[in-house]
Amino acid sequence: MTTSTKKPAKRVSSSSGGSTEKKSVRTVLVGVPASPGLAMGRVFPVVNREVSVVEESIPESRVATEEQLFLKAVTKTTKELAKIKEISESRTGVQDSMIFSTHVMILHDPGLNNGVMKMIKEEHKTARWAVHVVLGAYIEKFESIASAQMQDKAMDLRDLYNRLMAAMEDSGPVLENAFASEESAILVAHEFLPSFLMALNPEHVGGLVMDTGGRTSHVAILARSLQIPVVSGLRNVAAMVTKGDTIIVDGTGGMVIINPNEDDIRRFRERQEVFERQRQELFTMRQLEPMTRDGKYIVLHANIELPTEADKVMDFGATGIGLYRSEFLFFKKDVPSCEEQQEAYQHILETMAPNPVTIRTLDAGGDKLVSGITAMDEANPFMGWRSIRVCLDKEDVFCDQLKALLLANTKGNLRILLPMVSGMGELHKAKECIRKCREELIEQGHDVAEARVGVMIEVPAAVMIVEKLAKEVDFFSIGTNDLIQFTLAVDRTNELITDMFQPHHPAVLSMIYQTVVAAHKEGVRVSVCGEMSADPMSVLLLVGLGVDELSMTPWSVMATKKIIRSINFEDLHDTALTVLQMDDAESINEYMHKKYAQTIMELGISSFVGQIEKK
């Protein structure tokens, strides 16, 4: 219903691929590598169902036809929703699927149905126009109520609006058609809704390509867990493709090629072969120890977003969960109950036992809004009411989560991670909450093991008081994304200054080093769980700086292990101390590249770590 103005995508090269047809121009687009993997297939445009609707009056004779059209659309959409509910139940559980029952109920709402029928019958409008006006009015009313919950509901209604409109289109896109062909389809859209992705059979989808979104969008995260390659943030790719176009999706490098030429296809096949070979090879070594050649053991953990991902991480050679972002439980619906949370946490903890599992307490706010909890319209949300600040203000929500965590810790392998801590007061208050919750549970007769408690180091203030923090925590986890953003005062979502977001800036490396030194003095272990821990050059620097544990997406664990097994810790430590004295990120990158690029390129992990760029 709203059309955003789209900026043109960055076109890297474009030439006619020897074809005379105007449509099949070879086009290379660069976007965000949202989910790794390679795929080639036919484009299936998933029309955003942003259909244009025109007001059209109809003669009396067509009234019955239009009424039937609407009623059939309701029946069809009801069936569609029932199917989605069924699939979703098997995948995410009954609780999360109840939303689809609500959708069905809304679909049969008397106010909506009578309104539409009346408009067709009495005002002689088309069914589509009637739905547009009547349901559109509800959407507007919901949007005008200033609560996050209502905004979410408005989005649900838009989802329904789109479904109904598509159901009334004669030649509307029917997804099944895409899967008639042998090749898997590459779905292309302006944006994908999570409900749509949930309803797909991943075996039929080769990849997703979309105009909007980044690495942290809900859709990207789901796709990673389903192992579907995704390139997002392409801005206007949906308008550039035609159904049936051949398209190559490189989710590792963040690139798509529409109408590739023979060279592209040959290169794709080669890369796919390399990818498969490297994957096989890495899999064979996944049980080997992540130890440097001179015997320093680096713990490798996995970051997960869905509880069910825990089932697979050991297959990738990770020996624990370094970060489970609990807010993903809160995105799906309103605040989950203590029991629902406990079930999710317990699944992860018991699957991984006796290996450690780090669960981060609710990190809402910033760019991650949770309905019913976070405030809207902050001028500067990243520095606003978010994360631990929200938790300490909403003690009931926080305590529910803590109790769920403590109850789930039946195997004693839980590590509670407190995000965004910027002062001792917050740590004290949070620890007091944990103590209180544990006491209450024990009083109620529960057997509650003690959980280790750590803080995220992601605000420069935490680094400045890191010696004090180290005396009172069991572990540190450095969140590099926020630490870089706050240390360099660079908003990572601001396109004007993306080149200033420098993970290897001496200030950032120095922050990490100070943290490690202070922590080790108190016998506290340091983990890094941001994007940095999956980048080869960053891995070398982090290990050199003395970081004990790295946590990353499960796919990166095997490749990182291979890097670690190929290097000497003593050498890396010297390197780290050397680069700390350098003036800027450029010099550091150049030095690292000269010293290590060759070694890393020879490891045969290129499919998993992206390109080593020449600096």
Added chain:
Amino acid sequence: MIVKTLTVTNKLGIHARPAGMIVDITGPAKSDISIVFDGSKANAKSILNVMMLAIPSGSEVRFEVDGDDEEQVVAQLEQLFHDNFNEEAC
């Protein structure tokens, strides 16, 4: 006609799911049923209308039930509110 005032005692108020549970009762009933909150009156058989009232926890809600099965409907609604819509109490 029966007029019954009930208090919302679940923690999250009448969001989508409790609204659905109300309509599960009112929808199939023969009686005409209205829901009144904060000066607004709406058809209680419409989930969209009930949701749109955005009724928070702790509120008093008035039902006006008129028809053959009015007593039965009121009893069911009372039970539903009493059970906090099977959610956590506030």
